[in-house]
Amino acid sequence: MKTSDSPSGITIDDVRRFFTQLDQPETPVSVEEVTSELDCTPQTARGYLEDLTEQGELRTKRIDGSTRVWWSTESGGVDRHDPDSEQLSAFVREVKDYAIFMLDPEGTVVSWNEGAKRIKGYSASEIIGQHFSAFYTKDDIATDVPERNLERAAAEGRVEDEGWRIRKDGSRFWANVTITAIRDDGELRGFTKVTRDMTERREYEQQLEKQADQLERRRTELEQELDEVFERIDDAFYALDDEFRYEYVNEHAEEHFGEPAGKLIGQKPWKALGVDKSDPIFERFDEALATQEPLRFERYSEPLGIWAMVRIYPSESGLSVYFEDITQRKERERELERVYDLLERAEHIADVGGWEIDPDTRDVFWTDHLFEILEIPSDEEPPLDEALDVYLDDDRPNVERAIDEAVQSGTSFDIETRYRTPTGEVRWLRVIGEPDIEDGAVVSLRGAAQDITEQKERERELQQIRDRMEFALNATDSIVWDWNVDENQTSFYPSAESLYGTAVETWDDFIEIVHPDDREQTEEKIRKSLETGEPKEEEIRIDRNGEKRWIEAPGRPIEDEDGSTRMIGVARDITERKTFEQKLRESNERLEQFAYAASHDLQEPLRMVSSYLQLLDQRYGDELDEDGREYINFAVDGAARMREMIDGLLEYSRVETQGDPFEPITLETVLEDVLDNLQFRIEEHDVEITSEDLPEVEGDASQLRQVFQNLLENAIEYSGDAPPRVHISAERAGNKWVVSVSDDGIGIDPDDQDRIFEIFQRLHSREEHDGTGIGLALCNRIVERHGGEIWIDSEPDDGTTFSFSLPAVENNC
Numbered sequence: 142m143k144t145s146d147s148p149s150g151i152t153i154d155d156v157r158r159f160f161t162q163l164d165q166p167e168t169p170v171s172v173e174e175v176t177s178e179l180d181c182t183p184q185t186a187r188g189y190l191e192d193l194t195e196q197g198e199l200r201t202k203r204i205d206g207s208t209r210v211w212w213s214t215e216s217g218g219v220d221r222h223d224p225d226s227e228q229l230s231a232f233v234r235e236v237k238d239y240a241i242f243m244l245d246p247e248g249t250v251v252s253w254n255e256g257a258k259r260i261k262g263y264s265a266s267e268i269i270g271q272h273f274s275a276f277y278t279k280d281d282i283a284t285d286v287p288e289r290n291l292e293r294a295a296a297e298g299r300v301e302d303e304g305w306r307i308r309k310d311g312s313r314f315w316a317n318v319t320i321t322a323i324r325d326d327g328e329l330r331g332f333t334k335v336t337r338d339m340t341e342r343r344e345y346e347q348q349l350e351k352q353a354d355q356l357e358r359r360r361t362e363l364e365q366e367l368d369e370v371f372e373r374i375d376d377a378f379y380a381l382d383d384e385f386r387y388e389y390v391n392e393h394a395e396e397h398f399g400e401p402a403g404k405l406i407g408q409k410p411w412k413a414l415g416v417d418k419s420d421p422i423f424e425r426f427d428e429a430l431a432t433q434e435p436l437r438f439e440r441y442s443e444p445l446g447i448w449a450m451v452r453i454y455p456s457e458s459g460l461s462v463y464f465e466d467i468t469q470r471k472e473r474e475r476e477l478e479r480v481y482d483l484l485e486r487a488e489h490i491a492d493v494g495g496w497e498i499d500p501d502t503r504d505v506f507w508t509d510h511l512f513e514i515l516e517i518p519s520d521e522e523p524p525l526d527e528a529l530d531v532y533l534d535d536d537r538p539n540v541e542r543a544i545d546e547a548v549q550s551g552t553s554f555d556i557e558t559r560y561r562t563p564t565g566e567v568r569w570l571r572v573i574g575e576p577d578i579e580d581g582a583v584v585s586l587r588g589a590a591q592d593i594t595e596q597k598e599r600e601r602e603l604q605q606i607r608d609r610m611e612f613a614l615n616a617t618d619s620i621v622w623d624w625n626v627d628e629n630q631t632s633f634y635p636s637a638e639s640l641y642g643t644a645v646e647t648w649d650d651f652i653e654i655v656h657p658d659d660r661e662q663t664e665e666k667i668r669k670s671l672e673t674g675e676p677k678e679e680e681i682r683i684d685r686n687g688e689k690r691w692i693e694a695p696g697r698p699i700e701d702e703d704g705s706t707r708m709i710g711v712a713r714d715i716t717e718r719k720t721f722e723q724k725l726r727e728s729n730e731r732l733e734q735f736a737y738a739a740s741h742d743l744q745e746p747l748r749m750v751s752s753y754l755q756l757l758d759q760r761y762g763d764e765l766d767e768d769g770r771e772y773i774n775f776a777v778d779g780a781a782r783m784r785e786m787i788d789g790l791l792e793y794s795r796v797e798t799q800g801d802p803f804e805p806i807t808l809e810t811v812l813e814d815v816l817d818n819l820q821f822r823i824e825e826h827d828v829e830i831t832s833e834d835l836p837e838v839e840g841d842a843s844q845l846r847q848v849f850q851n852l853l854e855n856a857i858e859y860s861g862d863a864p865p866r867v868h869i870s871a872e873r874a875g876n877k878w879v880v881s882v883s884d885d886g887i888g889i890d891p892d893d894q895d896r897i898f899e900i901f902q903r904l905h906s907r908e909e910h911d912g913t914g915i916g917l918a919l920c921n922r923i924v925e926r927h928g929g930e931i932w933i934d935s936e937p938d939d940g941t942t943f944s945f946s947l948p949a950v951e952n953n954c
Contacts, residue, residue: 151181156189157198160213169202169210202760240336244320246329248273248291260338262309273334276306278313294320295329299772303339315343324768362456376452377466382459385409385426397445397466416444422451429455439467498525498586500548514570514592516562531560533567543574548583551576557593568594619713622696624648626671626706640692640712642685656682656689671698671706680715691719751777800926805950806842808835808880812869815849819857826857832869836878838947844923845947849882851916852943856884859941877929878949883942889935898931920945 159178163170175186190211193199201211240257242250249272253265261268261276268275274287281287281304293300299321306316317337323330377393386409390402398405398414411418422440429436436453448471454461494511498504503525512519515531532540536558543554553575560570574588620640624631629647631637637645645651655663659681670677676697683692696710754776762770812835816823823830830853838845856867868883889897898921920943924931929946 151179151185151189153189153192155179156186156193160199163213169212171210240334242334243323244273244291244332244334246295246331248287248332251331257336260308260314260336261306267309276336278305278307281305290318290320291332294322294332298322298768299775306336314338315340321772325766358457376463378461378463379405380459380461381410381426383430383457385423385460387413388459394464397447397464414444420444425451425453426460429453429460433457439471493589493591495589496587498544498548500583500586511590514590515560516564533559533561536560540572543572544586547574547576547586551578551583557597568592569597619711621711622694622709624696624708626698626708628705640714641683654683654685656684658682667708670696671708674698677710680719690714691716800844801841803839803841803927803948805837806840806845807837808845808871811835811842811845812849815846815853818850819853822854822857826860827864828857828860828867829864830867830869833871835869835871835880836873837950838878839950840927840947841923844926848920848923848945851920852882855916855943856882856886856941860884860886873949874946876949877946879944879946881942881944883940885940888937888939888941889933890937891935897933 156175156179159175160170172183172186172190175181175190176183179186190199190201194201194211199211199213201209239254240260241254242257243252245251249270250268251270253263253269257268258264272287274282277287286304290300290302299319301317301319303315303317305313306318307313315338317339319335321333321335323332377397378389378391379387379394380389382388386407387402387405390398390405395402400413405413410416411420411423420443422442425436425438433455435455437451439448439450441448447466448468449464450467452463454463494514495508496511497506505525505528507515507519507528509519517531529537529540539556540558543556546552547554553573555571555573557569557571559567561567569592571591571593572588573590574586576583577585577587620633620637622631622633622637626648629649631645631647631651633640633645637643641651641654643650643654645654652660652664663679663681666677666679669675674697676695678695680691680693683690691714692712693715694710694712696708698706698708700706754773758773758777762773765773812832816830822828853867857865863885866885869881870883871878871880873879898917921931924945924947927947929948931943931945933941933943935941
């Protein structure tokens with residue numbers, strides 16, 4: 142027995158006094174609490190505690206298999222041989238992190254612990270005897286929330302919710318509340334109510350949601366700007382803040398403005414360029430900023446003296462404005478229109494039929510050539526109403542309207558319309574009308590009609606040429622390249638220097654500027670394209686005057702009539718796009734790290750809940766009635782489900798960051814491993830699993846095992862009453878394999894199929910089927926990482942087929 146002074150300077154009597162000075166001597170304490178209070182080592186404290194236990198002055202018990210606590214047996218009225226019920230009350234009274242108290246069947250407070258006093262602000266004497274609705278907001282009281290919670294707890298045994306609650310001083314806090322009914326032989330004796338202050342957690346969650354929304358908005362803005370930079374890299378560009386002051390002006394814009402960027406920054410356009418603020422473009426600035434919708438339009442700029450294609454992209458912080466000088470294009474269009482008009486007039490000299498209408502009688506006169514154009518016999522000249530029947534139903538109202546306006550108002554018309562010949566052929570007709578006016582009244586309506594079907598066809602072809610010309614003119618950020626393989630000569634348009642920074646006359650010149658790390662891969666792709674005749678797609682790095690740039694240079698081989706081989710294609714600088722892609726990847730990685738950290742940090746409070754549940758079960762399990770044991774089982778089951786969800790969330794967040802490198806793997810082997818893992822469950826449910834020959838694919842074996850296991854477990858879980866029957870098959874689709882897992886289970890309603898791959902989405906309650914709602918979301922993310930897709934084909938009561946695509950091994954046929 143240790144009675145002498147220890148190296149720490151304390152004695153066994155000091156330990157005795159420690160227990161006698163406690164407000165509740167029977168309260169269990171740990172070694173750490175004794176060590177902290179007496180300022181001694183854990184070894185010294187543990188030794189004295191064990192001595193006092195041997196003497197019968199203390200009792201001890203191990204909690205959750207690791208932590209040991211001690212309590213005094215000398216408290217008056219405490220049974221040394223059965224102290225558990227009093228110790229539980231002491232525990233409850235001393236808990237400070239939770240408000241734990243009892244209610245009678247009507248909701249009146251009958252007990253109060255220290256945690257309730259700390260959280261809600263009432264002392265026991267102030268609140269005992271009061272109705273628990275005092276803790277609810279006025280809105281909750283008005284809608285009978287307290288009464289409904291008691292009714293639900295009484296009916297269901299337990300109710301849990303979260304919401305705002307009121308402290309004694311009137312302040313609000315966000316509470317997590319659990320109300321449990323207490324029954325004795327089926328009779329309601331009252332309720333236990335456990336409340337936890339979750340205000341900080343709620344504020345933190347709201348802050349995280351706000352930050353996530355901001356990150357998402359910023360990422361969307363970056364993606365939009367990235368697309369425009371990629372498409373319009375050579376455009377004139379300037380950025381304006383939300384007050385329309387220049388923030389940035391690139392070199393192309395400086396050339397048009399005739400002012401250096403340094404002089405423009407901070408100024409507003411109408412002041413910097415000395416133009417009238419009433420210019421319509423400033424109205425478009427206002428419109429874009431107000432609607433947050435991008436604008437695209439053509440305009441003639443008087444200050445710059447050019448026609449410009451303008452694109453405005455708004456954000457919350459201002460505008461990004463791109464404009465391209467399209468003056469030459471507009472001049473060419475006008476020239477084409479003049480040529481087209483002259484050609485049209487020349488064609489009008491011939492192949493024209495004449496007509497005349499009497500406004501009073503509505504009689505119609507046609508020239509012989511008009512009968513020939515319409516392919517109608519000349520002895521069948523119809524009245525006006527029948528004459529109009531030659532036009533298509535959609536076009537006839539336009540002709541009637543033009544004739545009526547000409548007769549009533551004396552205005553001429555020139556329209557194009559479609560008509561149908563007696564053989565059913567649809568053709569185009571240009572109809573011109575000119576009223577004959579005497580004394581202010583229309584006495585006749587004369588005109589001409591010309592078949593312009595061929596002209597309309599040429600017009601359509603010209604429009605196609607215009608579209609191709611516009612596309613070529615807009616693609617100013619690309620160059621066209623042509624490599625004569627046999628002669629090893631290259632040509633570029635407009636020039637190689639504009640992209641590569643140096644002349645490129647031969648294939649060797651090109652390879653010389655390719656980054657050393659990409660040369661071997663580039664040569665291999667070119668060689669393979671020439672051998673197979675298939676196009677090559679590649680992104681390579683080049684060294685342009687000492688600066689590393691990214692180039693996209695797709696191309697394909699062709700064979701000339703003389704038998705020589707050439708490769709042609711386009712190339713463009715995608716450095717800024719690659720830079721933004723890297724930033725987006727880094728942003729996604731940070732989001733994944735956040736998800737991992739958040740789910741990882743949930744493990745600690747969950748372990749605490751599980752530990753206390755195990756302590757309650759170990760210490761009071763034998764004394765609880767059936768309802769009490771059921772409540773503990775419910776809590777243990779909830780903690781286990783929470784652990785499964787956290788583990789699933791961790792696994793979900795690690796798909797991209799913790800996956801293994803892709804390599805050729807045989808799906809037959811993957812499936813065998815999964816069937817071994819599920820052997821006992823397969824036997825338990827009498828599952829019949831059949832499979833066809835499965836291929837070799839490129840992928841991560843560990844993750845693909847997870848996909849197969851989740852889909853098979855899903856098929857077993859939702860099989861219905863009959864023993865599950867599952868079939869696995871694979872079918873080649875281009876350079877991918879499509880793998881299908883089919884069952885004859887309960888099926889899925891089509892209205893629910895879009896959301897089953899979303900995380901935490903469940904179609905059934907936990908009483909019907911187990912699960913966390915993560916399995917299919919995890920499958921979807923794994924398949925996406927492999928560059929594939931996953932989809933579902935199912936009807937209620939008619940089974941389900943999950944299909945997903947995976948990249949095939951190149952030499953796998």
